[in-house]
Amino acid sequence: MAFFASVSVTLLVLTATFFLIPTAFAYGLKAVLCSVGWSLRNKTNARRELILSQVRAEEEQHQSKHSASLASASASSPEDDDWEKVDSTVPGVAGNGKPLGxxxxxxxxxxxxxxxxxxxxxxxxxxxxxxxxxxxxxxxxxxxxxxxxxxxxxxxxxxxxxxxxxxxxxxxxxxxxxxxxxxxxxxxxxxxxxxxxxxxxxxxxxxxxxxxxxxxxxxxxxxxxxxxxxxxxxxxxxxxxxxxxxxxxxxxxxxxxxxxxxxxxxxxxxxxxxxxxxxxxxxxxxxxxxxxxxxxxxxxxxxxxxxxxxxxxxxxxxxxxxxxxxxxxxxxxxxxxxxTAVSELHSSIDVSSSSESTREPSIVYIAQFRPEKNHSLILRAFARFVNETRNNNNNNDKITASGSTPKLILIGSVRHSSPDETHIYHLRLLAHELHIRDQTTFLCDASWPTILSHLRTSSIGTNAMWSEHFGIGVVEYQAAGLISVVHDSGGPREDIVIDLGDGATGFRASTEEEFAAAFEAALALPEQERVAMRLRARKSALRFTExxxxxxxxxxxxxxxxxxxxx
Known part of the structure; x- marks a missing residue:
């Protein structure tokens, strides 16, 4: 009996030790980290005060310059009744000069x-x-x-x-x-x-x-x-x-x-x-x-x-x-x-029946040149689309009514001295192997005016990344009036290229065949329907303003x- 009692006590002690030691260790570690945090707070207090004093000094200097500019403006236009203007760029200041927050x-x-x-x-x-x-x-x-x-x-x-x-x-x-x-x-x-x-x-x-x-x-x-x-x-x-x-x-x-x-x-x-x-x-x-x-x-x-x-x-x-x-x-x-720069794109790019004549049958893909962006899928899909177009003259007339040849424009940043440079080299090789080199343009680290120009003149904006977490580039396509052809996953599927009740705002695809078919369908839309889709997409983009x-x-x-x- 004493043996079993001893064994029971031993098991109880072991069980208690098993549960209590980790708990005690956790509390001990928490206390140590809190002590380290207290030390860090004390250590950085002097820098905190220095930062706050510098902020106050800069604020006073800023307000002094602002007051001087107002006085100068008032002196140069004394006849202006509305002389007491408030600088709209000063954060947190309303029209009456009181803080918003x-x-x-x-x-x-x-x-x-x-x-x-x-x-x-x-x-x-x-x-x-x-x-x-x-x-x-x-x-x-x-x-x-x-x-x-x-x-x-x-x-x-x-x-x-x-x-x-x-x-x-x-x-x-x-x-x-x-x-x-x-x-x-x-x-x-x-x-x-x-x-x-x-x-x-x-x-x-x-x-x-x-x-x-x-x-x-x-x-x-x-x-x-x-x-x-x-x-x-x-x-x-x-x-x-x-x-x-x-x-x-x-x-x-x-x-x-x-x-x-x-x-x-x-x-x-x-x-x-x-x-x-x-x-x-x-x-x-x-x-x-x-x-x-x-x-x-x-x-x-x-x-x-x-x-x-x-x-x-x-x-x-x-x-x-x-x-x-x-x-x-x-x-x-x-x-x-x-x-997203929705407002800027709205003001910079016209979307209407009259502007449709300035758009070419071009497909633009704006994304960093990284493997996960899956540029190769777009290259293969574009090659399939071009080959099918070449082999069917009737479809060719239907797709490119202007007589222009479809083009693919890939725009993105490249991290230099990184695998990105090798990646884009292989993409160029793939374009050559697919016989679409002459119809494919690679633009690395393009300027914003260049990007804006292509958004203004292209017809389709595409994105091929699987499970893209959001898709800012797709929103930019919509705001610029492009017809989106995007991967049927992630943010583009759930938030961006969706029907808000008045019709489709683009196309979604997953495979090479589906992307090629979507390119064809988008470019084959009658002008009235094409413009209507562009306008629906542009309206949809207003959900993503600054x-x-x-x-x-x-x-x-x-x-x-x-x-x-x-x-």
Missing amino acids: EDWEGIIGFFHPFCPLSHKTRSNAGGGGERVLWAAVKATQERWPKAVCAIYTGDHEVTKAAMLERVETRFNIKLHAPTVVLLYLSTRKYILSSMYPHFTLLGQSLGSLIVAFDAFNLLVPDIYIDTMGYAFTIALSKFLFPSVPTGAYVHYPTISTDMLSSLDDSTGIKGLNSGAGAGWKGVAKKKYWHIFASIYGWVGSKVDVVMTNSSWTSAHINSLWGPSRKRLEHKNATVVFPP EEFARKWIEEVAKLVSQCRKK
């Missing part, structure tokens, strides 16, 4: 290690993440004019003045300079994919913790927002600074259920990892991805407010993060469509400001 004076830290801006490109050819960042800063300034927007960036070679000038040049977004602060990271290399040839997802995620710690060594913000998809940095922020509200704008999940399902795909159409789950290496990769997805799901529980760029992204984020966010106040992700983005962004960030006030 509340007087919240905290610091919002935007984690965006890569802010490269080229003077050349202003469209999706250079990526849409930067436009989201700067439009978010602009909206924040308008709502909370006394708040400081601190950008954690690794672009040491760019000064604040140069950065803001490029933002205005590229995106036509004019920011209020005094309340923008750039904090330069020295550890950005740890999130480069080239650092991790194997276990890239895990490597970059762990590397982001190093970069985030570097950021917090520079400044501990009052609100922390990740705008590039480094969710692990938010978990670190929560452990170091539990009282700091956190937000995330997710362009695409680090891992998604689509990625997991692609490993077992035998069709070859589900992205770069299609069918990669075969064999022992595939089984190992599948196990690794599932484990990472579980960790990623837990990380989602540390984000107070989640914004996503599309319904597709939102569905995946809610699927992966949802189970761990049930107890949070704002448990569901909110779709905040990224801002104004609509700003409205929804402010609604979500207001939740974080409210949490910040309560602490």
Whole structure:
């Protein structure tokens, strides 16, 4: 009897140890991290005060220049009764000179290690993440004019003045300079994919913790927002600074259920990892991805407010993060469509029956020259379309009533000294092998006027990426009046090329044959129907304006400001 009692006690102790030690370790680790966070906050307090004093000094200087310019304008036009004008470019100032937002004076830290801006490109050819960042800063300034927007960036070679000038040049977004602060990271290399040839997802995620710690060594913000998809940095922020509200704008999940399902795909159409789950290496990769997805799901529980760029992204984020966010106040992700240059394209390009004569039977594809954009599918589909057109004179007359030969124009940015250069070389070879070299044009790092010209004169805009998370380029096609022929997946299928009740706004396809057929159908539309579809698409694009983005962004960030006030 004593033996069994002893065994029972032993089992009880072992069971208690099994459960209590991890719990005790977790509490101990949490206490250590909070202590580190307290140390970081104290360490950066001096820099915080210096930043705030510099902001106040710049603000006073700005207001002094503004007052001087008003006085000068008044002196030069004394007869003008409306002499007391307010500069509309000053953020947060209404027509009556009063602030639009509340007087919240905290610091919002935007984690965006890569802010490269080229003077050349202003469209999706250079990526849409930067436009989201700067439009978010602009909206924040308008709502909370006394708040400081601190950008954690690794672009040491760019000064604040140069950065803001490029933002205005590229995106036509004019920011209020005094309340923008750039904090330069020295550890950005740890999130480069080239650092991790194997276990890239895990490597970059762990590397982001190093970069985030570097950021917090520079400044501990009052609100922390990740705008590039480094969710692990938010978990670190929560452990170091539990009282700091956190937000995330997710362009695409680090891992998604689509990625997991692609490993077992035998069709070859589900992205770069299609069918990669075969064999022992595939089984190992599948196990690794599932484990990472579980960790990623837990990380989602540390984000107070989640914004996503599309319904597709939102569905995946809610699927992966949802189970761990049930107890949070704002448990569901909110779709905040990224801002697109819809207004500029509307004012620059005419869409009407009279403008139809200026459009050629050209197909334009604006996307970075990267493998996942699947340019090869468009090349093969275009070759099939051209060959079928050549072999059928009646269809040729129907498709190209103007007598012009269909052309394919591929426009995109190329990351120099990278695999992109090899990739575009192989695409050129493919065009040659398909006998469409003379009808295919490659434009690398094209200027915005050049892009605008092709949007004005082309008939079709295409996109072939499987599960494109949103598709800013497709919105630009619609705003420019092009007929879209896009991959039947992701954001283009769920949010953009949809029927809003008054008819189709484009075509969707998945295979080479379907894309070729869609090209033919789009170019064969009677003129009246073709113009009607262009106008429907242009109207549909109004859902993705900068104004609509700003409205929804402010609604979500207001939740974080409210949490910040309560602490």
